[in-house]
Amino acid sequence: MQFLKLRLQNTYAVAQARKKDICGYAPHTKNSAMPDIRNISLNKEKTVVEIHWGDDHKSSWDAILLRLYCQCDRCVDKICLSSLNEDTFVQSVKLDTAPTDNDLLVEIGNDIFDKHVTKISLTWLRLNCYCDLCLNNAIAERQTSFVDPQISFIPSVEYSRIVDDRDAGLFEVAERVMKVGFCVIKDTPTVEETVIKVAEMFAPVHETVTNKMFNVRIQPGPRNTAHTALGLCYHQDLPWYETEPGVQFLHALKFDEDIEGGESQFVDLFQVAEILRKEDPEAFNDLARIPATYETIDYIRAKPAHYETLKPHIELDYFGNVVALHWNPGVEGTLRAKGDDVKKYYRGYNKLLGIIRRKELEWAFRMDAGDIIVFNNHRMVHARKAYSSKENGQRHLQGCYISLDEFRSVYVTLGESLNREVPLFKVGNKSSF
Incomplete structure (x- = not known):
C-alpha cells in the first residue's frame, strides 16, 4: 500500500530563504517569525495535518496542498498543479504520525519524483492558514476604508x-x-x-x-x-x-x-x-x-x-x-x-x-x-x-x-x-x- 508519511525536522529557514511557493507566489511575510506549536496531529482518515499553534489557533492542511506547496530545492519553480496526475497521486494520499519541530517533512507514496521528501516551513504554514477565521481576517484587513467627505480635507x-x-x-x-x-x-x-x-x-x-x-x-x-x-x-x-x-x-x-x-x-x-x-x-x-x-x-x-x-x-x-x-x-x-x-x-x-x-x-x-x-x-x-x-x-x-x-x-x-x-x-x- 502506498502512503504519505509525515515527520518534522529542524530545517527551518526554507521559507525565509525562498518565501515563495512552488508556483512562484511570494506571500507577504514582513517581520514573520517562527511560531510556537502546541501539538501536531492527523485527522481520523490521515489525510489532513492538524496544527495547534502556541497562540491557541488551529490550522488544518490537506495532504494535497502540502505536496503542492513543497519548498524543497527540487520543487521550487519546477512543479505546479498540472504536474500531478490525479489518478496516481490524489487517490493514494495518506499521512502517518510525526514528532514536533521546525519544518514539516512529508513522504508521499507514488510521488512524481523518486525518493522525494516534501518540506514546508511551519512559519509559512501559519502565515498561509486557510481556515475560515484566517480567510475572513485577511479579507477584513483588505476592505476598503470609507472616508467621510463632509469632515475630511481633499487628499x-x-x-x-x-x-x-x-x-x-x-x-x-x-x-x-x-x-x-x-x-x-x-x-x-x-x-x-x-x-x-x-x-x-x-x-x-x-x-x-x-x-x-x-x-x-x-x-x-x-x-x-x-x-x-x-x-x-x-x-x-x-x-x-x-x-x-x-x-x-x-x-x-x-x-x-x-x-x-x-x-x-x-x-x-x-x-x-x-x-x-x-x-x-x-x-x-x-x-x-x-x-x-x-x-x-x-x-x-x-x-x-x-x-x-x-x-x-x-x-x-x-x-x-x-x-x-x-x-x-x-x-x-x-x-x-x-x-x-x-x-x-x-x-x-x-x-x-x-x-x-x-x-x-x-x-x-x-x-x-x-x-x-x-x-x-x-x-x-x-x-x-x-x-x-x-x-x-x-x-x-x-x-x-x-x-x-x-x-x-x-x-x-x-x-x-x-x-x-x-x-x-x-x-x-x-x-x-
Missing part, C-alpha cells in the same frame, strides 16, 4: 514633494489613492503632456480608444458631452472594455478665474454598494446578477470604434464580497435581460442611482491650474458641474490611464523600500486580495 500632495524626494512623494500619492480613492497633485507645470510624464512615474500609459492622451475642453461639433460646457453625470470611464482603465490622471492646464462652475465631483462606488446591500438586499442581489449593457459603436469618428459588453453593475467574488463595480449611464446600451428581470433591474438601478446622488457622499471641489487628479477608476465615479464664462475663459484638461495592478504594485514596493506601513486594500480588480 493632496505638492508636486515639489515628488521633485525633492521622488520615491517618498510617489508613495504618498499612491497611499492616498489607495485609502481614499483619489489624490490631487498640486502645482505641477502647466505644460502640455505633463500628465503623461507624471503618470509614467508610476507605470506605462495605456493606449485606449481615446489614444494615449485625451483632451477635455469645449470643441466645435462635439461627439462627446465632455467636450461641451454641460454637466457630466457620475460615471466611470470606458466600462465597455473587458476591464475599465484602472487609474486615471486628469491635469488642469487651464482653469481661468472667470469660469463659473466646472467643479469636479467624486463618490466612492464601493461605499454606495455597501449602503445598497444594507438598505435593500434584494436590489443589491439583482444588480449583482442581471447584466447591464455598455457600448460605444461609432464608425465615423477619427478613430472608429465598436465596443460592446454585458456585465452586472456589482460583481461579487467567491467570498461574496464586492470586488468590481460598473457605472456609466452615458454609454449604456439596450438592456439584454430576461423578461422577468426587467423590472427588477430598473428597480435596483434607481435605488443605486439614488444613493450615488446623496450629497453627504460627495467630494466636490474646483481644480486649480496645475492640479493633477489621480483616482481609482474602478472605485470612484466622477462627474463635472456645468460651467460658463462671461469673458471666454478656458477650462482645458488633459488625461490618461495606467494599470491599477501596476499602480498598486508601486504602492507596495515603494512602501516596503521606504520602510512605511503598507496596508493592502481591496482596489476593485475583481479580487478580495
Whole structure:
C-alpha cells in the first residue's frame, strides 16, 4: 500500500530563504517569525495535518496542498498543479504520525519524483492558514476604508514633494489613492503632456480608444458631452472594455478665474454598494446578477470604434464580497435581460442611482491650474458641474490611464523600500486580495 508519511525536522529557514511557493507566489511575510506549536496531529482518515499553534489557533492542511506547496530545492519553480496526475497521486494520499519541530517533512507514496521528501516551513504554514477565521481576517484587513467627505480635507500632495524626494512623494500619492480613492497633485507645470510624464512615474500609459492622451475642453461639433460646457453625470470611464482603465490622471492646464462652475465631483462606488446591500438586499442581489449593457459603436469618428459588453453593475467574488463595480449611464446600451428581470433591474438601478446622488457622499471641489487628479477608476465615479464664462475663459484638461495592478504594485514596493506601513486594500480588480 502506498502512503504519505509525515515527520518534522529542524530545517527551518526554507521559507525565509525562498518565501515563495512552488508556483512562484511570494506571500507577504514582513517581520514573520517562527511560531510556537502546541501539538501536531492527523485527522481520523490521515489525510489532513492538524496544527495547534502556541497562540491557541488551529490550522488544518490537506495532504494535497502540502505536496503542492513543497519548498524543497527540487520543487521550487519546477512543479505546479498540472504536474500531478490525479489518478496516481490524489487517490493514494495518506499521512502517518510525526514528532514536533521546525519544518514539516512529508513522504508521499507514488510521488512524481523518486525518493522525494516534501518540506514546508511551519512559519509559512501559519502565515498561509486557510481556515475560515484566517480567510475572513485577511479579507477584513483588505476592505476598503470609507472616508467621510463632509469632515475630511481633499487628499493632496505638492508636486515639489515628488521633485525633492521622488520615491517618498510617489508613495504618498499612491497611499492616498489607495485609502481614499483619489489624490490631487498640486502645482505641477502647466505644460502640455505633463500628465503623461507624471503618470509614467508610476507605470506605462495605456493606449485606449481615446489614444494615449485625451483632451477635455469645449470643441466645435462635439461627439462627446465632455467636450461641451454641460454637466457630466457620475460615471466611470470606458466600462465597455473587458476591464475599465484602472487609474486615471486628469491635469488642469487651464482653469481661468472667470469660469463659473466646472467643479469636479467624486463618490466612492464601493461605499454606495455597501449602503445598497444594507438598505435593500434584494436590489443589491439583482444588480449583482442581471447584466447591464455598455457600448460605444461609432464608425465615423477619427478613430472608429465598436465596443460592446454585458456585465452586472456589482460583481461579487467567491467570498461574496464586492470586488468590481460598473457605472456609466452615458454609454449604456439596450438592456439584454430576461423578461422577468426587467423590472427588477430598473428597480435596483434607481435605488443605486439614488444613493450615488446623496450629497453627504460627495467630494466636490474646483481644480486649480496645475492640479493633477489621480483616482481609482474602478472605485470612484466622477462627474463635472456645468460651467460658463462671461469673458471666454478656458477650462482645458488633459488625461490618461495606467494599470491599477501596476499602480498598486508601486504602492507596495515603494512602501516596503521606504520602510512605511503598507496596508493592502481591496482596489476593485475583481479580487478580495
